Amino acid sequence: MINKYLVLILCFFLFIGFDFLCVNFLVIQEIKIADIFIVNSFLLALTFSFFFLYNFLKKRSKTSPFTYLALSFFKMIASLVFLYPLISQKDINFLPYILHFFFFYFAHLFIEIFLLMKGSE
Numbered sequence: 001m002i003n004k005y006l007v008l009i010l011c012f013f014l015f016i017g018f019d020f021l022c023v024n025f026l027v028i029q030e031i032k033i034a035d036i037f038i039v040n041s042f043l044l045a046l047t048f049s050f051f052f053l054y055n056f057l058k059k060r061s062k063t064s065p066f067t068y069l070a071l072s073f074f075k076m077i078a079s080l081v082f083l084y085p086l087i088s089q090k091d092i093n094f095l096p097y098i099l100h101f102f103f104f105y106f107a108h109l110f111i112e113i114f115l116l117m118k119g120s121e
Contacts, residue, residue: 004051011108011111016036019040020033020036028100030094031097040104042082046075047108047111054067054068079101079105
């Protein structure tokens with residue numbers, strides 16, 4: 001089996017490339033080049049921390065579906081804290097940034113679920 005962290009790094013670079021293509025093709029002025037790196041790096045860090053904590057909890061005791069749900073809840077809270085400074089500004093249009101963020105959030109979530117299901121086989 002391929003190491004899941006290697007798959008995550010590969011997906012990270014694929015997501016950044018896809019993100020650059022989409023932002024440049026659709027000409028979205030609200031999303032800057034730095035935002036692409038910041039969002040994808042934050043999501044990669046969340047995914048790495050998810051797998052680190054999941055493996056740590058798996059070694060300490062039996063894991064249950066509630067472990068996955070609890071870690072996903074903490075990821076959602078961390079995402080809201082990450083987005084709060086942008087949402088709190090009233091003078092900018094933050095909808096494209098939020099949609100951009102959650103598109104890649106769900107892409108990382110899909111990769112997590114895929115890797116967890118692949119690891120349980």
